[in-house]
Amino acid sequence: MSDPLTEVVRLLQPQAVFANPISGKGDWAVRYSEYGKPSFCIMLEGSCLLAVDGHEPFTLSAGDFVLLAATPPFTISSFGPAPCIHLDPKTMTEGAEERRYGEQRGAPDMRSLGGAFLFDNADPQLLISLLPGVVHVQNSMRLAQLVRMVGEEYMDQKPGSEFMLSRLIGMMLVEAMRSVTTGSAPPGLLRGLGDERLAPALKKMHAQVGHAWTVAELAQAAALSRSAFFDRFTRTVGVAPMEYLLSWRTEIAKDLLRRERLSVSEVAERVGYGSTSTFSVAFSRHVGQSPSRYAASGSGPG
Structure with missing residues (x-):
């Protein structure tokens, strides 16, 4: 894992x-x-x-x-x-x-x-x-x-x-x-990894970033009801589960575009998007520029 x-x-x-x-x-x-x-x-x-x-x-x-x-x-x-x-x-x-x-x-x-x-x-x-x-x-x-x-x-x-x-x-x-996984971290990944219920779900998300995760599947990994998992995850990690997954997929995509030099379609498939256009829209909204422009520039804004 x-x-x-x-x-x-x-x-x-x-x-x-x-x-x-x-x-x-x-x-x-x-x-x-x-x-x-x-x-x-x-x-x-x-x-x-x-x-x-x-x-x-x-x-x-x-x-x-x-x-x-x-x-x-x-x-x-x-x-x-x-x-x-x-x-x-x-x-x-x-x-x-x-x-x-x-x-x-x-x-x-x-x-x-x-x-x-x-x-x-x-x-x-x-x-x-x-x-x-x-x-x-x-x-x-x-x-x-x-x-x-x-x-x-x-x-x-x-x-x-x-x-x-x-x-x-x-x-x-x-x-x-x-x-700082014991509680002193701000809401985010580290605090989530310090939560014994959320840690298994976070590890699964990271292990299979391209999987079409649902809140129900992740809640099962955390041994919590769907609503309890959603509330606990959002409070501890600072964002809702699917929003966190989108954010992490974007970080992986940035790395694949910049360091691995994969094509936009290859990256889209690797991080779990059914189509290149859907990936491009999500990436552009999160990063502020299209995947192809990001890859051509060699780095993101700033």
């Missing part, structure tokens, strides 16, 4: 578009302006304070992983007061040279790796729509192991590091998404 989280990561194909080692000693503070796209922070050593606009400040400790889905303005700092340095993440470039804040000499109190995701032409809104504004994963032995490996790969820059980092970042993304 298809795993929905694997499918999401496969569609996004995450890579670390840039990452910078950051260290601090003594009292220091750095204020980043809005970035607007998914970014992450990996704590390698020590601890610091993270204050994301619109959220309560919290402590980051070694082994922690933070994912900011849309990256609003935020401040990262020591625990003591300090003058704030202002930076624009959109003008920062990748580099293995460590950015040092506070006291310039001596062993740092904290070391971290901060970066942003590149999703291989995919629309990052797919990820942003799945996650809460701030994902903070802590006390995870599995994640701590990944954090250590990312730090080693990034600092050593051995042959094959780019490939290794892209895979490790993808694994961290899955761990982050797993961590």
Whole structure:
């Protein structure tokens, strides 16, 4: 049976578009302006304070992983007061040279790796729509192991590091998404996967995206009455079952058109439409342009 989280990561194909080692000693503070796209922070050593606009400040400790889905303005700092340095993440470039804040000499109190995701032409809104504004994963032995490996790969820059980092970042993304299936996610796929009744139905939809699903069939998979399933799905996932299926079929279709270079008729058949014209109308309504134009442009709007 298809795993929905694997499918999401496969569609996004995450890579670390840039990452910078950051260290601090003594009292220091750095204020980043809005970035607007998914970014992450990996704590390698020590601890610091993270204050994301619109959220309560919290402590980051070694082994922690933070994912900011849309990256609003935020401040990262020591625990003591300090003058704030202002930076624009959109003008920062990748580099293995460590950015040092506070006291310039001596062993740092904290070391971290901060970066942003590149999703291989995919629309990052797919990820942003799945996650809460701030994902903070802590006390995870599995994640701590990944954090250590990312730090080693990034600092050593051995042959094959780019490939290794892209895979490790993808694994961290899955761990982050797993961590929010327990109820902290906004209405959507992740919250649905955290619901023991809805999860089997969602997995069936993803496993056979081209099947002519009915609400009755999905309700049976969830062991719920048709009306109870419809209400629970709509409340938990945020849209009605058939609307969700349409949305996911569109994401699959976008991938097939862009990456697989299939014809419009082949894609229509693959994602469960009886005719090319019906598929084209549904795709155009959802994406804002026809399948053929989307395929020719190489990516969607934005």
